[in-house]
Amino acid sequence: METKCCSMKKKHHKHILICLVLLCFSVIALGQQVAKDAILLSDYLTTLEQEHDIKFSFADNALENVYVKPLDLQSLTSKLDHIQQNTDIVITKLSDRYYSLTKVSTVSICGFVLDNFEQNTIPGATVEVLGTSLTGITDTTGRFYMNNVPRTALVLVKHLGFKPQFIEVEKLINTAMCHKIAMALSYQELEEVVVSQFLTTGLNKLSDASFELNLSKFGILPGISEPDILQTVQALPGIKSVDETVSDINIRGGTNDQNLVLWDHIKMYQTGHFFGLISAFNPYVTDKVSIIKNGTSSIYGDGLSGTMDLRTSDQLPIYTNGGTGFNLISGDLFGNIPINERLGIQISARRSYTDFLSTPTYTVFSEKAFQDSQVDNESDFYFYDFTAKVLYEIDQDHKVQLSMINMSNNLSYFETSDSNAVNGSNLNQDNISLGTRLQSNWLSNFTTDLQFYYTQYGLDALTISNNESQRLQQNNLVKESSVKLITKYAVRKNLDWINGYELTETGIENRTNINQPPFASNIKGVIRKHALFSELQFTSEDSKFYGRIGGRLNYFENLNTFKEYILEPRLNITYELLPNFKTEAMGEFKSQVTNQIIDLEQNFLGIEKRRWILSDGNTLPITKSKQGSIGVNYDTDKLYIGIDGFYKEVNGINVFTQGFQNQNQFNGEIGSYAVKGAEFLINKKNNDYSLWLSYTFNKNDYLFNSLTPSKFPNNLDVRHAITLAGNYTIGHFKLGLGLNYKSGKPFTRPDADDPIDNTVFPREINYEEPNRSRLPEYIRADASANYTFVLGKTIKGTFGASILNITNRKNTLNTFYRLGEDNSIETIERLSLGLTPNASFRLRF
Structure with a gap:
């Protein structure tokens, strides 16, 4: 009985092995057939030049690794349309005999934006092509579609409550199935802005009555040709300097040493250049400045004034x-x-x-x-x-x-x-x-x-x-x-x-x-x-x-x-x-x-x-x-x-x-x-x-x-x-x-x-x-x-x-x-x- 069982197992394994071998040969044969059907576009263009007595001009690197499958088409127009529809090449007719070929620098893209956890679609997500003016919003199904997008660009997808995603355009090129983009939830709390513009653009008053200076959006203040952080804060009521310096700022009657000045969470003991006439902090790398006169969070120590x-x-x-x-x-x-x-x-x-x-x-x-x-x-x-x-x-x-x-x-x-x-x-x-x-x-x-x-x-x-x-x-x-x-x-x-x-x-x-x-x-x-x-x-x-x-x-x-x-x-x-x-x-x-x-x-x-x-x-x-x-x-x-x-x-x-x-x-x-x-x-x-x-x-x-x-x-x-x-x-x-x-x-x-x-x-x-x-x-x-x-x-x-x-x-x-x-x-x-x-x-x- 045991011998028979072993014999049956061997036959079963043998049948599986034969099926795998046949499957491999089928895949190889199919690959050879596909490879045989598709030829280099440059070779196909040579054939067309001989058949129709025409000439093509193009840069060699533009047609590198570009393949096309020849079809049994009669007219030159149908053959050229077939090339454009199945490759990233644009053909321009210069005369009855001469044509130029260029590789497409822009493409069409599409995608579906989904919740990373529930796999639900996310409508209303913002899609931005970085370095261009192209922007879009996902529809009710979470889908977006864009034309004329540079191939080398980067796409930013963002939505309130989710972490932003950055995707290469090449991965989003429009095909039969649009690319799925999974968005991870973000738990970062955003502070509520009470006043969107306070005195000038980039200066805001927040919900806790503190002030925030956004240097990238800063407008202009009298006497300042370009942003100066410690000069700008003196535009707020209750903040002045009795001696015209940025290193001796008096907040509600206090001395300068009673101010807590932090740079990237580091306490600073020097704040000015040229005896306090110039701020020591470069405004062009400073993103935001919070100014607090009272009601300070318990996170902060020091800073009496x-x-x-x-x-x-x-x-x-x-x-x-x-x-x-x-x-x-x-x-x-x-x-x-x-x-x-x-x-x-x-x-x-x-x-x-x-x-x-x-x-x-x-x-x-x-x-x-x-x-x-x-x-x-x-x-x-x-x-x-x-x-x-x-x-x-x-x-x-x-x-x-x-x-x-x-x-x-x-x-x-x-x-x-x-x-x-x-x-x-x-x-x-x-x-x-x-x-x-x-x-x-x-x-x-x-x-x-x-x-x-x-x-x-x-x-x-x-x-x-x-x-x-x-x-x-x-x-x-x-x-x-x-x-x-x-x-x-x-x-x-x-x-x-x-x-x-x-x-x-x-x-x-x-x-x-x-x-x-x-x-x-x-x-x-x-x-x-x-x-x-x-x-x-x-x-x-x-x-x-x-x-x-x-x-x-x-x-x-x-x-x-x-x-x-x-x-x-x-x-x-x-x-x-x-x-x-x-x-x-x-x-x-x-x-x-x-x-x-x-x-x-x-x-x-x-x-x-x-x-x-x-x-x-x-x-x-x-x-x-x-x-x-x-x-x-x-x-x-x-x-x-x-x-x-x-x-x-x-x-x-x-x-x-x-x-x-x-x-x-x-x-x-x-x-x-x-x-x-x-x-x-x-x-x-x-x-x-x-x-x-x-x-x-x-x-x-x-x-x-x-x-x-x-x-x-x-x-x-x-x-x-x-x-x-x-x-x-x-x-x-x-x-x-x-x-x-x-x-x-x-x-x-x-x-x-x-x-x-x-x-x-x-x-x-x-x-x-x-x-x-x-x-x-x-x-x-x-x-x-x-x-x-x-x-x-x-x-x-x-x-x-x-x-x-x-x-x-x-x-x-x-x-x-x-x-x-x-x-x-x-x-x-x-x-x-x-x-x-x-x-x-x-x-x-």
Whole structure:
């Protein structure tokens, strides 16, 4: 029985083997028949030339690997039509005997867009042929069809809620069966934009009352010939600079060191070039900027007065693009380069040419920076910045980014006084920062964001005076590293729960060396900060209500002096009371351990120098703030009206960080300041123009219990600020005009009855009560214009021009006093920029 079974199995296997062999021979024979029927088109054309006494002209590579199956056709016309219908060749009749052949450069494509999970069709998906103006939308069956599509192009398919797909045209060429395109779901949350255009295009107000600057869509603002990030944010109410710099921005009466500035999630300790007159961040690689004045998310630490979060693009470049340009200070270039479908890089570089070329803009900048010098001076100054970013998509749910920024300012400055004494200064500022980020989608409702950065900032200053008999050397070094993990869980459709942990270690060193009289100081400090944060975000289904509530628990540890826990609650609520009417209520507690000492200007030939220091728990405690605000706004497509009232209190400030230049500048007392203020804005706009009027009121007072009097106006107490401005667009031409007014900031005069104290040595100035007097009002008119033109299918050019302070008004920014060599009182006035022209030219490809 077993033998029989085995015999049956062998016969069965034998039959299967015979069938497989016959099938293989059939396939081979069929292939030979197909190969026999189809011949090279070039050979077929030779036959036609002999049969019909005609001639064909074509490029050899155009017919390479092109086959055609000859049919039993009689007429020449039918044979030529057969070739065109079955190949990518177009035949053009030149005469009765001569014909030309060209390979089709465009094709017809079609496809079906489907859900990757349910395999349901997706109607309404956008189909875009990159590098062309061809776009389409899938029909109710998810199908799309396009003609005249370049064969070498790339097709982008996208739909809200799905991850975009990039497909080569060759894979979509129209055949009997259209190509199926599976779209994976995307769980990335998009922020709701409340105002689509705020003052100018590219500047938006979001649902949480923060502001977002989109540099790629930026329009124009008065006085700016091309985008400058830190100049642009000063167009918003409540954000100004009392000394016309971008490195000393005051948000609601706070000092610049109380602003948190992030670049690709890296904390920056240097923000300006040329002593703060130019932003240190290249706007052409910065994708978006978030500006937050209150109601900050618990994700952010530091930033008692405000937060500016600058980010480069997180999207992989699809095709190579970039640009280059120059203005009257510097030149730059940038590029976005795809390496493959999962890897891309972004790169930019900028350098000034002020060390070998003097322009009208540089001359005005120099006059402002060095206006406290003596008779003759020589300066050699330049700056540069460089950025690079690598983006790698591991798969659809995990992507990695690596960012780097390097910036530098270099100055050599010499002056000759009336007595022919030669003094000199060297000042170098350098910053290098590295950061990496891993974003992961683990589940449809759970994501993580892991971030790490290292940043290092250094300032080296050398002052040589009295014909090199005295040398003062100062060094400031900041090293900071941080790791942060953010988790986001979608509890339900409109409710997100965000949690995280952050560890930051900051080390700061300050060194001072003087040869005459001999003095040396080296102060180092390290603080570690552990932070746990959590918050809930809720948006109603009708989008009328938005709420965010959360907080941070910080643990500060100074390795030598103190340890402290600080709880920081945060609140942000907006609600649409009536159609187009929305109210906002916000509050926050914050703390920080880094501050800036402002060195006296006369110590460095009139050039301001700021040095970072750490809280030590004694002479400088941890600085803490609390702020609350409430506002209401009316918003339509054509009109925005908004008003906000706020109160802010900051405790733990030291007079060394406030820039006093009176009887309190050397005391080192600890105190606080409180600001009561209101901000109003009305903005009328349409597609062609935008007009706005803003008004800011601040009452900003110090409180130092150990001083007399204990309460007096803050150095930044600018009570009233008004801006009237607008821009207008005519085709490719844009024009911006603006007028700025600010009431004078306070300063301290010498006592008119007893100006000098002769009872001490060295003699001192007797001052009246601190900040009792005020500077004259500040008025400045600005204008700017640019024109965009097309040089080719992929190249655009832009000419820009701007003028700051059209009237050349001499505004006084600061006034202070010092004793001269003959013990007479000298009055030192710092003046604003005079009439400052600038021009730019850019190419974008």
